[in-house]
Amino acid sequence: MAPTIGIDLGTTYSVAAFVRAGRPVILPNAEGHTLTPSVVLLQDETEVLVGTDAKNSAAEAPDDCAQFAKRGMGDPSWRFFDSRGVQHTPEQLSAMILRKVAGDAGLELGETVTDVVITVPAYFGDPQRQATKDAARIAGLNVVRLINEPTAAAIAYGVEHGENGTYLVFDLGGGTFDVTILRVADTDFQVVGTDGDRNLGGYDFDNALCEHVVRLVAEAGGPDISEDPALLAPLREKCELAKRKLSTLGQTKIPVGVGGGRAMSIEVTRADFESITRPLLGRTELITDAVLDDAGMTWAQIDRILLVGGSTRMPMVRELIERMSGRAPEIGINPDEAVALGAAILADQEVSTMTGKLPELDKVVSIKDVTSQGLGTSALDNATNRMYNAIMIPPNTKIPARVEETFYTVVPNQRRLLVDITEGNDEDPEFVTKLLERELPLPAGLPDRAPLRHIMSFDIDGLVHLEIFDETNGKHLGEVELDRPSNLGEHKVEEMRVAMRRVEVG
Ligand SMILES: Nc1ncnc2c1ncn2[C@@H]1O[C@H](COP(=O)(O)OP(=O)(O)OP(=O)(O)O)[C@@H](O)[C@H]1O
Ligand SMILES: [Mg+2]
Structure with missing residues (x-):
């Protein structure tokens, strides 16, 4: 095998x-x-x-x-x-x-x-x-x-x-x-x-050091290299190396190409590095x-x-x-x-x-x-008539998880339901990410405030699923196909898989 x-x-x-x-x-x-x-x-x-x-x-x-x-x-x-x-x-x-x-x-x-x-x-x-x-x-x-x-x-x-x-x-x-x-x-x-x-991550510490060096170069009378990708790319490499050196040494010199074949040497101490990256560590x-x-x-x-x-x-x-x-x-x-x-x-x-x-x-x-983040859905608060984010699976829930919650239609014979799945820990819809939004057709003849059971689950890979159950007719409206707007989708993935087979990776 x-x-x-x-x-x-x-x-x-x-x-x-x-x-x-x-x-x-x-x-x-x-x-x-x-x-x-x-x-x-x-x-x-x-x-x-x-x-x-x-x-x-x-x-x-x-x-x-x-x-x-x-x-x-x-x-x-x-x-x-x-x-x-x-x-x-x-x-x-x-x-x-x-x-x-x-x-x-x-x-x-x-x-x-x-x-x-x-x-x-x-x-x-x-x-x-x-x-x-x-x-x-x-x-x-x-x-x-x-x-x-x-x-x-x-x-x-x-x-x-x-x-x-x-x-x-x-x-x-x-x-x-x-x-x-x-x-x-x-x-x-x-x-x-x-x-x-x-x-x-380390990338942000490299960036902070890089920005610091760019400032020191300018202060020492050198050019502004922040606008020059050809100079910035090698500098970022050198900053990463310097950062590693500063894990064992108290100070190091960073050679900085400033264009026209010229270079400057910028000294950075561990104390400098620690002070400029303090907000990151914080x-x-x-x-x-x-x-x-x-x-x-x-x-x-x-x-x-x-x-x-x-x-x-x-x-x-x-x-x-x-x-x-x-x-x-x-x-x-x-x-x-x-x-x-x-x-x-x-x-x-x-x-x-x-x-x-x-x-x-x-x-x-x-x-x-x-789970690391809350999962929920947008719902209408009847008291205030405002939309809020109803968290169904709070962060730190054991996975796999499955939660059911009933929401209600808002008008008689409502024919469509706008369902969404949100990710985030805030009740304010402004501060959460919409993983999906989809209009779902509803059967004809539902009364006002018809109960629709939302069954949200979270699998062992940490992926979300949502099913809706129409309690009035006792019928499953099916699993809401997550057409994840942040992702490529089946078709594109398949196309890329086929294209990738022609690429030699060494
Ligand atoms: N001696 C060192 N001192 C400081 N930073 C170091 C040292 N050795 C490695 N790093 C940094 O560690 C980072 C790489 O760590 P690691 O391989 O664990 O990350 P990764 O698995 O690629 O990233 P992630 O887990 O965030 O996706 C780089 O930013 C590198 O600069
Ligand atoms: Mg890692």
Whole structure:
């Protein structure tokens, strides 16, 4: 039987793992590296390069080098235009990364990989999750399951160390931030709370440093390079490297090309870097506090703190955690690999569930995850005659979840119902995202205030479903087809899958 692997599809790096002889192991890529940069070089229409070679071309060929596509997942307007003017959706770019990672894993295993477990940030909503599934389909892969990144990391740690108790996973990666609290009892992983920011990661720290350097260049009498993409692209690379250096050194010099073959050297200290990025770190602190608060817990109830994601290597992150919790985080965890290893463990379990074969790993892990954001629908408040957002599935509800709530028609013989599904935690419709809006025909002859039962469910991949039941006639009006406006749709995905088969990914 073909292998099922785990893939951590990261904003900046992607990683593949597999359970072999009872242990999860990282599968190196064709270049022999454990991490594959999530960078795509769009050289020509039929040949793309993914990974280290693509990343190394970022400075020379910024116009053809697509990065951080994960940030665009679920955003229907996000496009990367290459130098030929061809546009690429985040799903297509992610598909190329998945092709490379799964393809290389197949080479390592000696068998073609088609079934995968993919990790997503816990704070990803329905559009981002659907986009991730679509990306896999475009790549010709079958997603056995999506799993939340912090949960995967906790599983990897818990299975290896066998430590029971309450874990707090602080995951600051390249593009996203998640905090998750889990109760771990042997092989049982129960998420009790989660929150995050899908637009907060190492990328933002690079940007802050980049802006700072641009300012210093101008102050030192150099040109304004913020308007020059040819100078900015190499600078952003150098800032990322400088940021890493500042995790071990107190200061570093950044060479900045200022045009005409000239360069300036800008010195940055760790203290400078920490001061310009303090607002970013502050956001992680607020979110961490909120997760504990929402779970009704204090630091005294947390037994283990797991730092996940490359950005937790910044000393200020560890200092923040120690200041907040009064304790040191665990050390026996690799911040780059834990998520993929956890995905591999889940892949192994899924195979055993599908085939009835015993898992390679001699334990059966049970995961109970929760929703990260509220889900609801717009409803009319009779008292005020105003629309409000009725939250049906609040955040931190155990998944899979199924909730029923009855809403009423507003006029006699109402023939249409405007249904929608919202994502967000606010009662004000202004502050939530509409996942879908659709006009549903209603049968003739319904009385005034006819009850319509809304059955909303949330599956284990974190995707939403809605059914409507007409209580007057005792009839199901069917599952509302989610034509997710933020996503590509069946037809487009299929078209892209066929087109992708003609592309060579190396
Ligand atoms: N020593 C270091 N000091 C500071 N930052 C680092 C260090 N090493 C790696 N990073 C940063 O970590 C980030 C990559 O981390 P990681 O691979 O965990 O993210 P990812 O999985 O790609 O992103 P995400 O999980 O957000 O989608 C990059 O922004 C990188 O610059
Ligand atoms: Mg990650």
